[in-house]
Structure formats: structure tokens, C-alpha cells
Amino acid sequence: MQRRDLMRAAALAPLAAWGGARAESAPRPIRAAEGAVSAAGQPALPVWAYDGQVPGPTLRYRRGDVLDVELVNDLPDPTTIHWHGIRLPNAMDGVPHLTQPPVAPGERFRYRFALPDAGTFWYHPHLGTPEQVERGLAGALVVEDDAPPPVDVDHVWLLDDWRLDAGGRIAGDFYDYMDVSHAGRMGQRLTVNGQLEPVLPLQAGQRLRLRLINAANARIFALELRGLRGWLIARDGVPADASVEWDGPLLLGPGMRADVVIDADVAGQHAIVDRFGRGERLIGTVAVSGRDGVGTIRRPPPRPAEAAPLPMPDLAAAESHTLVFGGGMMSMGGWPDDPWTERVARRLRRMGGSREADPVWSVNGRAHMGRHDGHAPLFSVPTGRGVRLTLDNRTAWWHPIHLHGHHVRIVSRNGEPLPVQPWRDSVLLAPRDRVELAFVADNPGRWLIHCHVLEHHAGGMGGVFAVT
Ligand code: C2O
Ligand code: CU
Numbered sequence: 001m002q003r004r005d006l007m008r009a010a011a012l013a014p015l016a017a018w019g020g021a022r023a024e025s026a027p028r029p030i031r032a033a034e035g036a037v038s039a040a041g042q043p044a045l046p047v048w049a050y051d052g053q054v055p056g057p058t059l060r061y062r063r064g065d066v067l068d069v070e071l072v073n074d075l076p077d078p079t080t081i082h083w084h085g086i087r088l089p090n091a092m093d094g095v096p097h098l099t100q101p102p103v104a105p106g107e108r109f110r111y112r113f114a115l116p117d118a119g120t121f122w123y124h125p126h127l128g129t130p131e132q133v134e135r136g137l138a139g140a141l142v143v144e145d146d147a148p149p150p151v152d153v154d155h156v157w158l159l160d161d162w163r164l165d166a167g168g169r170i171a172g173d174f175y176d177y178m179d180v181s182h183a184g185r186m187g188q189r190l191t192v193n194g195q196l197e198p199v200l201p202l203q204a205g206q207r208l209r210l211r212l213i214n215a216a217n218a219r220i221f222a223l224e225l226r227g228l229r230g231w232l233i234a235r236d237g238v239p240a241d242a243s244v245e246w247d248g249p250l251l252l253g254p255g256m257r258a259d260v261v262i263d264a265d266v267a268g269q270h271a272i273v274d275r276f277g278r279g280e281r282l283i284g285t286v287a288v289s290g291r292d293g294v295g296t297i298r299r300p301p302p303r304p305a306e307a308a309p310l311p312m313p314d315l316a317a318a319e320s321h322t323l324v325f326g327g328g329m330m331s332m333g334g335w336p337d338d339p340w341t342e343r344v345a346r347r348l349r350r351m352g353g354s355r356e357a358d359p360v361w362s363v364n365g366r367a368h369m370g371r372h373d374g375h376a377p378l379f380s381v382p383t384g385r386g387v388r389l390t391l392d393n394r395t396a397w398w399h400p401i402h403l404h405g406h407h408v409r410i411v412s413r414n415g416e417p418l419p420v421q422p423w424r425d426s427v428l429l430a431p432r433d434r435v436e437l438a439f440v441a442d443n444p445g446r447w448l449i450h451c452h453v454l455e456h457h458a459g460g461m462g463g464v465f466a467v468t
Contacts, residue, residue, distance in 0.1 A: 025068065027110050030056065030081070032125075032137060033074035039136070039194035040162040040187075046169060047136035048075055054194045055158045055215065056123070056139025063118040063143055063308070070110045071103055075132075078102035081111060082126040083141060084255060084402075085237050085425040088113045090445025093404055096127045097373040098446055098464065117308050117407075118145040119237020120211040120257045122158070129454045130185060130217060130357070131174040134163075136194075138215040145305035149233060151261060152206040158213045159221060159252070159283065160194070161187035175458060181329045181360045183397060184218025184254075184453035190274070192284045202264040204290030207302070209233075210260050214252045217454040220398055220428070221283075222249035222276035223258075227266055228286060231301050234259035236424035238407060239304040249275055253400030253428040255452035261302045264288040310407060310423055311440045313386020318438065321379040322390040323449070325429070325461065327361040328397050357458035361395070361451070367460025372448060377466040381441040389437045393429040399456060402426040404447040405467075408439040426452060441467040 030051060036044040037054045050056025061067060071081050080103055082094035092113045096102040103109045121141040125132040140156040163185060165171040179185040192198045202208055214221055230246035233239060236257050246260055270286045359367030368375055381387055389408070391401055407423035413435050427435055450462025 027068040027070040027112065028059075029070045029072050031072040031074055032079055034076070037136070037194065040164060040189045040191055041196045042164070042168050048132060049136050050139050053139075054136035055160075056137070058140040058142060058156055059123070060142045060144065061115055063115060063146055065143075066112060066114050067141075068110070068112045070108050072108050073103045073105055076105060077132070078104050078127055079125045079132060079137070080109070080127050081123050082404075083111070083113075083121065083123050085119070085121040085257070086113075086141070087116050087405060087407065087443060090405065090443070090447070093445075093447070094126050095372065095404070095448055097371045098448070102127055115143045117237065118143045118148075118305060119234060119239070120156070120213060120259055121237050122213050122215060122257070124215070130458050133215070133454060134174065134185065134217050135170055140211065140213055142211065143237075145239070148305050149209070149261065149302040150207070151209040151302070153202065154209045154211070155200065156211045156213065157192045157284065158215050160191050161216045161219045162189040162191060163187035164189060175357045175455065177358060179218070180357045180455040180459040184455040186219055187216070190219075190281055190283060197282050198284045199269075199287050200284060201287050201289065204264055204267050204288050206264045207299070208262045208264060208286070210262060212250075212252060212258045212260065214254050214256050216254055218254060218456075220254070220276050220400070221252040221274045223252060223283065224249055224273050224275055225260075225262065225270070226273065227268065227270040228262050228288070229265065229298075230260050230262040232258060232260055233302055233304040235422050236407075236426055238423045239307045240422050241304070241420075243301045243304055245301070251276075251428060253398065253426065253452065254454070255400055255402050256426050256428065262286060263299055265298075267291065307423065311442070312409065313388075313438050313440045315386070315388060315411070315438060318386030318388045319381055320388045320390070321381075322364075322392060323378060324364055324392045324394060325361065325399060325451075326365070326394050327367070327460065328395045328456075357455065357460075360459035361456050361461035363461060363463050368463040369460055372462070372464050375464055377446065378449065378463040380466040380468055383442060383444045383467050385441050387437075387439055387441050389439070391427065391429060391433075391435045391437065393431065393433045396431050397456075398431065398453075399429045399461065400426050400452040401429060401449065402452045403449045403465075405443040405445060406439050406441065406447070408437040410435055411438045412436040441465075443467060
């Protein structure tokens with residue numbers, strides 16, 4: 001940090017001599033293009049990549065810094081960059097047609113905004129996402145805390161899964177109807193930063209901060225740590241009020257993040273596994289070398305950084321809105337009054353993939369397909385108004401619901417009021433869950449709210465809310 005301050009001072013010195021004129025610095029380019037990388041166990045996997053890497057380069061800033069990135073699109077398709085989880089000005093949100101025109105092949109687009117919150121975020125396209133994200137376009141965006149909990153090592157683990165075909169290439173069946181109408185596209189190869197089952201070496205006695213990002217199209221992880229003590233210190237980037245011991249499955253839906261601290265107090269190989277659904281899959285290993293027995297001295301839990309304060313709405317005066325999610329394939333009984341279910345079942349008999357999804361999911365009775373610019377907002381609120389938003393999942397499936405431009409708090413689940421929850425940008429709904437959120441709609445613009453199972457979003461599960 002000190003070194004960086006020095007570098008900053010050095011960078012500012014000529015400016016001061018210049019009479020304080022405002023710097024017009026060049027943006028950092030990020031080039032999206034086709035390429036081949038070593039990933040998912042393949043030595044030269046054809047991918048779409050940012051700066052030739054999968055995942056893309058990790059962008060690191062400090063809170064209050066200005067992110068200034070120019071997207072250079074050398075892909076065969078139009079694209080955009082969405083800065084997932086950042087409370088940014090609407091025009092920088094990267095949603096094609098709604099907040100900016102798509103960036104055509106050969107074109108550029110400059111994103112420039114201040115970073116109001118510290119935390120672990122990520123960036124990805126918001127156009128043709130079931131294909132573009134699956135082909136490798138995703139990267140971590142880390143905004144460092146003002147006073148982070150002291151650790152020896154700080155790592156990003158961007159989790160993904162890959163569906164490869166018989167020839168070892170990324171399978172081209174994007175928008176497969178079976179995937180869209182069920183749990184989304186699952187891949188058979190689980191990776192961390194593109195690699196299979198990585199080993200993270202630590203010295204005994206070290207403290208690690210691991211920033212977990214779920215960049216999979218559809219897979220939900222339930223992560224467990226074996227043989228070491230860990231704590232959850234932030235969710236979706238936002239610091240927890242107090243750290244919570246990581247002693248059970250840590251649920252991470254697509255798009256979600258969790259920051260954990262792990263104490264390397266026992267020598268040996270310690271697995272991090274995924275136990276969502278049936279079976280158990282190895283994600284990666286923490287290898288602790290050095291003296292055993294250091295774990296006899298138990299360190300106190302880390303103290304999370306302080307979150308930027310956000311206003312909590314006065315619940316009694318807040319506007320109430322409800323979003324009812326329906327559709328999808330009903331494997332477990334179903335809602336007899338949902339006409340979508342029957343349609344989906346009929347269509348399922350004529351299976352096959354395409355470059356677009358079919359309408360399968362509904363929000364308040366309607367599938368929201370394709371471009372969102374022509375859609376009437378699901379709800380509108382004046383800027384500054386408190387909102388109580390109920391998400392009612394009347395489907396047999398899990399849905400990580402993500403809001404753009406705002407952070408929300410869960411206030412109740414299935415009618416049970418909850419103690420004060422941390423702010424977050426996504427909420428994972430279990431089948432038949434009914435969750436009530438609260439937030440102050442303080443960021444003007446037309447924003448998306450959608451399921452981050454990318455195939456569900458493509459199949460209609462998303463819409464616009466307007467802050468006017
Ligand atoms: Cu991660 Cu609407 O996005
Ligand atoms: Cu969903």
C-alpha cells in the first residue's frame with residue numbers, strides 16, 4: 001500500500017508542476033478476442049478471452065479509485081462489459097440497448113466511473129451471455145478495503161464449469177432447450193481460474209484471504225473446507241458485520257461471491273469440495289507445508305473490513321412490489337395455475353439447440369425475451385424511495401436473482417423475519433422460496449433484475465426496474 005502511495009505521489013508530481021490541470025489519462029484497454037488457452041484440462045482450448053487470458057486479467061483498485069477501461073471488441077460478435085455488483089452510473093452498466101449500444105466487432109467503448117464500495121466483484125459481457133461467458137469472457141474485479149483484515153496471502157478463485165464435446169472443444173449447444181428449461185447449462189469439468197483441481201501452497205502459520213467468485217453459467221456450489229479453520233468475511237463483496245465460521249456448506253449461486261479467510265494451521269493437503277446436490281466434487285486443495293501443530297494456537301477470527309454505509313429504508317413507509325417467478329419444467333408436481341409449465345412440457349418434446357432461447361420462464365406472468373429496452377418496467381420508483389421487494393419463486397428450480405446498480409438486504413424468508421443481513425447484489429432462491437428484500441432506490445436509471453442462471457435469463461427470467 002505504501003509503495004502504491006509513493007507511486008501515486010510520483011505520478012502526480014508532474015501534474016502539480018503543470019499548474020494543476022486535470023489529468024486526461026489514457027484508459028486501460030481490454031481486448032476481447034478469439035484465442036486458444038490452456039484451460040479445463042486442454043492444452044489449447046479455443047476460447048473467447050479478455051487480453052488473451054481465461055479468466056481475464058484481475059483488475060485491482062482501491063475504494064474511491066476511478067475505473068477507466070476501454071473495451072476493444074475483436075470478437076466476431078457484438079459485446080459489452082457489465083461490472084457485476086458495482087453501484088455505478090447507469091450509462092456505465094454495460095446492458096446492451098438499455099444503457100448503451102452493443103459494441104460491434106471492431107469497435108470500442110470506454111467505461112469510466114468511481115468505485116464506491118470495496119469488495120470482490122467481477123466483469124463479464126451482457127450480450128449473448130450463455131455463449132459469451134461460457135466461451136471464457138469473465139474476470140475478477142477487486143476493490144481493496146481501506147483497512148483490510150491483515151492476511152499473508154490474497155488470492156482470487158474464479159470458479160467455472162466447462163461442457164466439452166467429444167473433440168475436447170467447448171460444446172456448441174448454447175441455448176439447448178433442455179438446459180434452458182431445467183437447471184441451465186452444466187459443464188462436466190470444474191475449474192478454478194481455468195485450471196482443474198489447483199493446489200494452493202501455503203506456509204504453516206499463514207493466513208489466506210480467498211476471494212471466491214462463481215462465474216459458472218448455471219452451477220450452484222455448496223463449498224466445504226476440510227481440515228482447516230475458515231471464516232466468511234464478506235458476501236457479494238460486502239463485508240460482514242462479524243466473521244462467521246466456515247463450518248458447513250457455503251452456498252454460492254452463479255454471479256455470487258464470498259470472501260473467506262483460512263488459517264494454515266495444520267500441515268498437509270486440505271480439500272475444498274463442492275457438495276451441492278448429489279455426490280462430492282473436488283474444487284482445489286490448500287497444501288500447507290512446514291511444522292505441524294501450529295494449530296494448537298488458535299487465532300481469533302479475522303475482523304471484517306468496514307462496509308460503506310448504505311441507507312436502510314423505513315420499512316413502514318417503503319413502497320411494496322412483488323415479482324412472481326414462474327415457468328420452467330415442473331418435475332415435482334407443479335403449480336396447476338401456471339400455463340407456462342404445460343407449454344414447456346410440449347416444447348420439450350421437440351428438443352434441440354439454437355442461437356436463441358425459447359420463452360420458458362416468466363416474471364409476473366410474462367417471459368421477458370431478448371432486448372430489454374422495449375419492455376415496460378416491472379416496477380418504477382422515484383429516486384430516494386425505500387422499496388420492499390418480494391421475490392416469489394413458484395418454480396421447482398433454484399434461481400440466483402441479481403439486481404443491477406443497487407445493493408439489497410434480505411428482511412424475511414418465507415414469512416420469517418430475519419435479523420439484520422448484510423447488503424448484497426444477489427439473492428439465491430430455493431425452489432418455492434419467498435424472500436422479501438429492502439433497499440433504497442437511490443441510483444437513477446433503468447436497471448435489470450434477472451436470474452443469473454444465464455440460460456434462465458435468456459429464457460425470459462429478467463426484466464427492468466426503473467428508478468425515476
Ligand atoms: Cu452478472 Cu446482469 O449480471
Ligand atoms: Cu433461474
